[in-house]
Amino acid sequence: MHEWAVAEGIVEALVERGRKEGAKRITGFRLILGEIQGVEEEALRFALRELSRGTMLEGAEVTVERERGRVGCRGCGFEWFPGEGSGEEEALHFLPDLLPLFLKCPRCGSVDLEIRGGRGIWVSSLEIER
Ligand SMILES: [Zn+2]
Structure with a gap:
């Protein structure tokens, strides 16, 4: 599914960024989601939660903001x-x-x-x- 690929990219990029900044954990992040992207917010949140397990992103609070087309x-x-x-x-x-x-x-x-x-x-x- 589309959302899983997107979530995978986000998790990878965030973990990479967290490492660069010397983070122990990432506790939260804000995501801007273009509505034309056709990504289901709930499916994306679910995929993010699953893929974050065992990474420094686990348990991070995700805020999603939508950008109108x-x-x-x-x-x-x-x-x-x-x-x-x-x-x-x-x-x-x-x-x-x-x-x-x-x-x-x-x-x-x-x-x-x-x-x-x-x-x-x-x-x-x-x-x-x-
Ligand atoms: Zn015109």
Whole structure:
């Protein structure tokens, strides 16, 4: 599953970082999750808990913040958050590369669009115990 691969990457990166900082334990971290990434928060938390066992990350408190998907128009520069319940969000979740089939710029009608937010997963802060 997607979430396990993502969690594995996060655990590895955090343990590596913790080592560099001379940490005995990592007690907590904050994760920013782009909603377009299509990652289930609960599944990710579960995978993180499981994969943290026996590492310095075990028992760390995980805070998850969601970043909304943002779309920009290459034609006129307009940016917007696709609206809820319009079907646009569905398109964002599942078919980011096929955006033009589903979305068009509300200002100029162009379909020359790009995703500018909500696409990554990263750690924004880390609490360690030395
Ligand atoms: Zn436009």
